[in-house]
Amino acid sequence: MPIVHPSPTVLPLPATPGALLLAKDLHFSYPDGHPALRGINLQLNEGEKVALVGPNGAGKSTLMLHLNGILTGSGNLSVAGLPLTEKNLPLIRAAVGLVFQNPDDQLFSPTVFEDVAFGPLHMGLPEPEVYRRVEDALAAVRMSEYRNRLSHHLSVGEKKRIAIATVLSMSPRLLVLDEPSAGLDPRARRALIHLLHELPVTMLVSTHDLAMVRELFPRTVMMDGGQVVADGATADLLQNQALLEAHGLEMP
Amino acid sequence: MHSDAFDRYHFAESRLHRLDPRVKVSLTVAFILGNALLPDASWLALGLAWFLLLVANDQSRLGLWFTFRRSFLALPFALAALSAIFSPLGDPVFSFSVANITLTVTDFGLVRFAGILIRAWLSVQAAILLVAVTPFPDILHALEHLRMPRLLITIISFLYRYLFVLTDEVLRLLRARAARSAGMTGQKSGGGLFWRAQVAGNMAGQLFIRSYERSDRIYNAMLSRGYTGNLRTLHPHTMKPSDWRFLGLALFALLLTQLTGWIR
Amino acid sequence: MHFSPAPLHIPDGFLTLVISLVFWALTALAVGTAISKTNQSLGEKQIPLMGVMAAFVFAAQMLNFPVVGGTSGHFLGGALAAIVLGPWAGILVMTAVISIQALLFQDGGLLVMGANIFNMGILTALIGFGLYRLSSRVGKPVRLGVAGFAAWLSTVASALLTALQLWLSGTSRLEIVVPAMLGVHLLIGLGEAIITVAALGFIEQARPDLLSAEKTASQGGQGWVLGGVFVSLGAVLLSPLASADPDGLEKVAEDLGFLGAGQSAPYNILPDYTIPLLGETALSTIAAGAVGALLALGLVILIGRSLRRAQG
Numbered sequence: 001m002p003i004v005h006p007s008p009t010v011l012p013l014p015a016t017p018g019a020l021l022l023a024k025d026l027h028f029s030y031p032d033g034h035p036a037l038r039g040i041n042l043q044l045n046e047g048e049k050v051a052l053v054g055p056n057g058a059g060k061s062t063l064m065l066h067l068n069g070i071l072t073g074s075g076n077l078s079v080a081g082l083p084l085t086e087k088n089l090p091l092i093r094a095a096v097g098l099v100f101q102n103p104d105d106q107l108f109s110p111t112v113f114e115d116v117a118f119g120p121l122h123m124g125l126p127e128p129e130v131y132r133r134v135e136d137a138l139a140a141v142r143m144s145e146y147r148n149r150l151s152h153h154l155s156v157g158e159k160k161r162i163a164i165a166t167v168l169s170m171s172p173r174l175l176v177l178d179e180p181s182a183g184l185d186p187r188a189r190r191a192l193i194h195l196l197h198e199l200p201v202t203m204l205v206s207t208h209d210l211a212m213v214r215e216l217f218p219r220t221v222m223m224d225g226g227q228v229v230a231d232g233a234t235a236d237l238l239q240n241q242a243l244l245e246a247h248g249l250e251m252p
Numbered sequence: 253m254h255s256d257a258f259d260r261y262h263f264a265e266s267r268l269h270r271l272d273p274r275v276k277v278s279l280t281v282a283f284i285l286g287n288a289l290l291p292d293a294s295w296l297a298l299g300l301a302w303f304l305l306l307v308a309n310d311q312s313r314l315g316l317w318f319t320f321r322r323s324f325l326a327l328p329f330a331l332a333a334l335s336a337i338f339s340p341l342g343d344p345v346f347s348f349s350v351a352n353i354t355l356t357v358t359d360f361g362l363v364r365f366a367g368i369l370i371r372a373w374l375s376v377q378a379a380i381l382l383v384a385v386t387p388f389p390d391i392l393h394a395l396e397h398l399r400m401p402r403l404l405i406t407i408i409s410f411l412y413r414y415l416f417v418l419t420d421e422v423l424r425l426l427r428a429r430a431a432r433s434a435g436m437t438g439q440k441s442g443g444g445l446f447w448r449a450q451v452a453g454n455m456a457g458q459l460f461i462r463s464y465e466r467s468d469r470i471y472n473a474m475l476s477r478g479y480t481g482n483l484r485t486l487h488p489h490t491m492k493p494s495d496w497r498f499l500g501l502a503l504f505a506l507l508l509t510q511l512t513g514w515i516r
Numbered sequence: 517m518h519f520s521p522a523p524l525h526i527p528d529g530f531l532t533l534v535i536s537l538v539f540w541a542l543t544a545l546a547v548g549t550a551i552s553k554t555n556q557s558l559g560e561k562q563i564p565l566m567g568v569m570a571a572f573v574f575a576a577q578m579l580n581f582p583v584v585g586g587t588s589g590h591f592l593g594g595a596l597a598a599i600v601l602g603p604w605a606g607i608l609v610m611t612a613v614i615s616i617q618a619l620l621f622q623d624g625g626l627l628v629m630g631a632n633i634f635n636m637g638i639l640t641a642l643i644g645f646g647l648y649r650l651s652s653r654v655g656k657p658v659r660l661g662v663a664g665f666a667a668w669l670s671t672v673a674s675a676l677l678t679a680l681q682l683w684l685s686g687t688s689r690l691e692i693v694v695p696a697m698l699g700v701h702l703l704i705g706l707g708e709a710i711i712t713v714a715a716l717g718f719i720e721q722a723r724p725d726l727l728s729a730e731k732t733a734s735q736g737g738q739g740w741v742l743g744g745v746f747v748s749l750g751a752v753l754l755s756p757l758a759s760a761d762p763d764g765l766e767k768v769a770e771d772l773g774f775l776g777a778g779q780s781a782p783y784n785i786l787p788d789y790t791i792p793l794l795g796e797t798a799l800s801t802i803a804a805g806a807v808g809a810l811l812a813l814g815l816v817i818l819i820g821r822s823l824r825r826a827q828g
Binding site for chain 1: 388409469470475477485
């Protein structure tokens, strides 16, 4: 298994035995007045792999954009014990790796190398370290030979893997993925599930793919209407037909 | 069609491909500049320039006639230069009348016309060769090293990345338009000129909004990866001794071409 | 292939070195100012926005539509970009588009790129934004009408300036190139106008915030209105003059010394045409030519440098 964080020194966040992520009573409304989050409470512990499910418009994407401070509403949020403030923003953005749903938004550089190097470079790391991290991140997603490829030549599945590499190169403590399996053919989806399984990082994954949830994630958080409506063991939640139906989900 | 058709890079194992992109960009500009500097009617020098181009083609291992075969891009524009043959300077060669107007072709005019076409044709081949042997991102790096403003380079590299995404989007829109007007095949496709242009305009508006929103999402993705308003880049290119040697040799050849053109 | 070149991209070889370098200098000045202005006034969000907008203009240029007998209406996009993004950002976006068309697709030359950017990016921004801003506070129908007129005029003015550059370079005869270019672009400009108006109408409906009068006013001052109106008047007055009385225009240009300067190679503008130390030899003429070219190039670099400093 590839080693993804060989150099913990660049990330001075303390190891937290308890909550890696702690969100308390998050509220957020978009400028047009539409409330997207209505009192979110969420705790993630180091090493957990958690699925985030719910119908479209439940507020999943909005919540994800809060986790590294791109959107800020009211309430408290802390990552590895650090409260989300202007001063802590660079540290928190390096610690929370956010992968967007559409890889064409995530991969904005002409070449794969430049995209994977973007994060470490903007963390202010020295060049040799940037190169090393790019190699490690590409190796972690098994795409080392794609280093010099042009992003627009990649298939959707390849783009998704590179998109994950672009945040792995920042050595995140928490990986946040939005709909990673959407738009993939069965083989690419299978390869992605393998990848997510073997990556040794804490994960929060938003998805409609309940079959993948059952296979990969021991814990599931269900959102609807800007609130967490259920949070517990995946096995229990996916058995609960009434709960699933009440929130527009189908048993896998 | 996939917008891969926009790619101009042709891979081969060659000296030209390995050359530092700065050398390639500078030499291309020097070659085109040299063509512009040559006086009209310096046929020998223009021939020499073409010879150099053929040597470069050969060195690229893409085939001796690689750029020749792709070089007729500028041809439609040649129409604009056609009127040069009627230059009042120089001696008349022959004249003819069209609708009561007598047009006189002069020797100076013919030389001028030929000079323009040959220069254009050589210059475009140099540019074609440059992008065929250099990946476009490397050209951008070279331009940055050569002190083009960073902001402009950044905009161009975003443009390069999203050109493929957005042209795919346009092709989808066009396909959807074609699908909707499928019932009218054989007839003149629906509506008048105004209506057709308005449909294109609505598509442009739709594309604009989508692009605008996409740029928001890209900005978020950049912020997520530590962007704070200052773009940083790596500098992976360093000039090797062989790059310097090639540059010197090529510049010497270009100088020789100039001398050929001017000494008579 | 859907991509077909708009007929305004001049290839290398069609303009003389002097004309090419003069327009490179003007373009460098405008683009340099645009860079320092955008850096001062707009957030860092502007960078991805301008990049994607450049891709938008590039892609939108593929939306051609048949006009009459084989000609197809082309979208240039310079006026629309300047109206929606503001003139400075519009100039940068068009510069990027024209650069990539020249660099990657050989659609337009490298040495003449300064002229191409000036004709299609700077002139169009001046006319497009200048006239639009004049009407930014009046009702929607009038405003869109003005935008349409500005888009049409920007295409015509581009064509006119292209024709004049070709004439000054001794590439085309004035009495042929001006009517030909104007004739075609009076029509193509209509397509530009309709697409621009329809696109603006669509944007105003979907995102009215992007086209508010306050936003327009903040993107460029009254100077743009003044410049836009001035250049527009110039284009409107010069077009009939150049088509109806080319001999008159030729005479004026000759009297002002434009013709000689445009058509001669740079060595002719250096005093004595030769370098004193080397005497009257061919070598001396070449050296003088090289000095002339280097001087012009140096000027361009110097302007670029000072603007870089201004931005940093």
